Amino acid sequence: MTSSNAGAVAPDLVVPEELSNNVMITNIAKLLDPAYNWARRNSIWPMVFGLACCAIEMICTASSRYDLARFGMEVFRATPRQSDLMIISGTVTKKMVPTIVRLYNQMPEPRYVLSMGACASGGGPFKEGYNVVDGIDKFLPVDVYVPGCPPTPQALINGLIALQEKIDQQSIATAPWYRKDDPTAGVVPIPVLGPDLVDLRKIDTIKREAAKALAEQEKQEAQERETAVSPEAA
Numbered sequence: 001m002t003s004s005n006a007g008a009v010a011p012d013l014v015v016p017e018e019l020s021n022n023v024m025i026t027n028i029a030k031l032l033d034p035a036y037n038w039a040r041r042n043s044i045w046p047m048v049f050g051l052a053c054c055a056i057e058m059i060c061t062a063s064s065r066y067d068l069a070r071f072g073m074e075v076f077r078a079t080p081r082q083s084d085l086m087i088i089s090g091t092v093t094k095k096m097v098p099t100i101v102r103l104y105n106q107m108p109e110p111r112y113v114l115s116m117g118a119c120a121s122g123g124g125p126f127k128e129g130y131n132v133v134d135g136i137d138k139f140l141p142v143d144v145y146v147p148g149c150p151p152t153p154q155a156l157i158n159g160l161i162a163l164q165e166k167i168d169q170q171s172i173a174t175a176p177w178y179r180k181d182d183p184t185a186g187v188v189p190i191p192v193l194g195p196d197l198v199d200l201r202k203i204d205t206i207k208r209e210a211a212k213a214l215a216e217q218e219k220q221e222a223q224e225r226e227t228a229v230s231p232e233a234a
């Protein structure tokens, strides 16, 4: 890098004339990031994991007609330990969410989540169903949303390219999986099935609201008892 280029990196830095054509001045992030991101973006391994009709489109995307191998993504893995992309392809039911979160927790960092289709992103046509979760982003950090019902293979490929572009913007210096204070890093609490799905991250709020509701109910019952007793007393 010449002294003029060096000025672009660090304006205060004066490079002696005799060194100006021999010394490259950069920082570790600028040197490493392109290689680090290039390697990851072109070797994403999605997990073999389908939930409903969108999964058929995902399977088609992996077929020879569309050829995901062009993007280095053709190796669908049958285990979360070897996957770095979870494609949520299909309707997310309350019964499945604990399993989905468990699988996500078993994936090593860096890991990504792509929400494929209307169902995964917002409940889709089954949003009002008693058994349907209205968006996987209530439980997992989603990196890319692909709209459609179902999204075509082309749409999914577009979403995967969007993910590659997102990876290009990441820096080894600020990568979330190296940061202890990152709220999305680490283990996501696995929701439990009960009368309804319980998100353990909201357990304090749930307990508070339940106590409030119980107090209200007791108060109402006491009032009803009083009004039932008073006519006889009169």
Ligand code: SF4
Binding pocket: 052, 053, 054, 055, 089, 090, 091, 116, 117, 118, 119, 120, 124, 125, 148, 149, 150, 151
């Ligand atoms: S978005 Fe449409 S195609 Fe995809 S799982 Fe839902 S209903 Fe099926």
